[in-house]
Amino acid sequence: MRVYLLVMVVAAAVTFLLTPFSRWVALRVGAITAVRSRDVHTAPVPRLGGLGMTLGFAVAIVFASRMPFLEPVFADDQQAWAIVGGAAMVCALGFADDVWDLDWMTKLAGQVLAAGAMAFGGVSLITLPIGGLTIASPSLSLFATIFVVVLAMNAVNFVDGLDGLAAGIIAIGGSAFFLYSYLLTRQASSTDFSSLATLVMAALVGICVGFLPHNFHPARIFMGDSGSMVLGLLMAAAGIIVTGRIDPATINDPGTINRTQAFPAFLPIVLPFAVLLLPLLDMALAVLRRLARGKSPFAPDRMHLHHRMLALGHSHRRAVVILYVWTAVAAFGATALVLWPWRQVLLWTGVVAVVALVVTLGPLRTRLKILDDDGADDGAPADLVVDDPASPAPAPGAPAATSPSAAPERTAR
Structure with missing residues (x-):
């Protein structure tokens, strides 16, 4: 564990120190996020934070390769370097997009190319730990790997809409994944605790922690596509290693792993x-919403989960922290299945989820109470009135009615 924590610290320190350099590069090349109608920030902010994050990850992996404890990770094959190469390719793609604003087809093609290169380097789905299912076809394995990696990259990119949101979500979820992978490695072997998935998660959490001081509200730099896509690729790579490279016999053998409590097969x-969960849910809702309206699934709007949190009345920081809590509930709730019986885990996860829901909807209750008090003071029914598009317009010269929806629209990046 200490070796992985040391790698995490190295990744965090290098990323923290290199992020000002990334900001300088962004200012020199003009990679600056202007204020748009859907944005939260009120002044232009440089992006390209992903440059420092990718360099931090690469340095952490090189550092890890020199440690005797992790020699088996680098001795078996070239998966670790394939992940570093894939991250570098995606960072270069994101760099180009942050500077020149590439069209979605070009970005998608670049994502597929990077995911394919990583798959050819050995990071590919081969087995699924459910009934010992094996993907026998190399073509199908390649397709499944590319699909998972591209999906994760775009999911993280979709949720990167508030200062500190994407980096914090991945840091929290990555910590849960790190814990699970480490415990799985210890359970599967009593002598060799080295694991590529655990190493990748340690470095991933480290670069997120190192970037957050520069990115938390008010942000001095955004990670940009060069950062969000790298985070998605690294998370997908670790998931593929654990999910698609694990020996099904290890999962299905009750003598090796206690399936009834410690390590359920699923x-x-x-x-x-x-x-x-949050990035995937946000992306799924966005795609369905846009397709239902006859728009491109890549068309931007102001209906993401973080936009809805702001619309409820949460401040920028509070909205981010609440989404952190939901990520922790899902990620650590699933990881808790490693340690405790599933009934107990579901009970406590449900309790925490209810508390999180109350906090999430808190401003809505306050709004309804204010409307109720206003209606009582005016002698009018205390019903919640919703703007009706079909209602007649006010007469010429009459003052416009005011309502919460008449306030200037907040923006989100």
């Missing part, structure tokens, strides 16, 4: 989705 499948 957990390697569930945990990656639990870690990325």
Whole structure:
């Protein structure tokens, strides 16, 4: 554990120190996020934070490769370097997008190319730990790997809409994944605790922690696509290593792992989705919403989860912290299945989720109470009035009615 924590510290320190350099580069090349109609920030902010994060990850992996404890990770194959190469390719793609604003087809093609290169380097889905299912076709394995990696990259990119949100969510979810992978490694072997997935998660959490001081509200730099896509790729890579490279016999053998309590057979499948629950949910809702309106799934709007949190009345920081809590509930709730019986885990996870829901909807209750008090003071019914598009417009010269919806629209980046 101490070795992984040391790698995490190295990744955090290098990222923290290199992020000002990334900001300087962004200012020199003009990679600056202007204020748009859907944005929260009120002044232009440089992006390219992903440059420092990618360099921090690469330095952490090189540092780890020199440690005797982790020699088995680098001796078996080139998976670790394939992940570093994939991250570098995605960072270069994001760099180009942050500077020149690439169209979505070009970005998608670049994402597929990076995911494919990583798959050819050995990071690919081969087995699924459910009934010992094996993906026999190399073409199908390649397709499944590319799909998972591209999905994760875009999910993290979608949720990167508030200062500190994406980095914090991945840091929290990555910590849960790190804990699970480490415990799985210890349970599977009593002598060799080295694991590529655990190493990747340690470095991933480290670069997020190192970047957050520069990115938390009010942010001095955004991670940009060069950062969000790298985070998604690294999370997907670790998930593939755990989910698609694990020996099914290890999961299915009751003598090796206690399936009834410690390591349910389905957990390697569930945990990656639990870690990325908010990004995946936000992306799914956005795609369905836009397609239902006849728009491109990549068309921006102001209906993301973080936009809705602001619309409820939460401040910028409070909205981010609440989304952190929901990520922790899902990720650590799933990880808790490793340690405790599932009934006990579901009970406590449900209790925490109810508390989180009350906090999330708190401003709505306050709003309804204010409307109720205003209606009582005016002698009018205390019913909540919703703007009706079909209602007649006010007469010429009459003062416009005021309502919460008439306030200037807040923006979100």
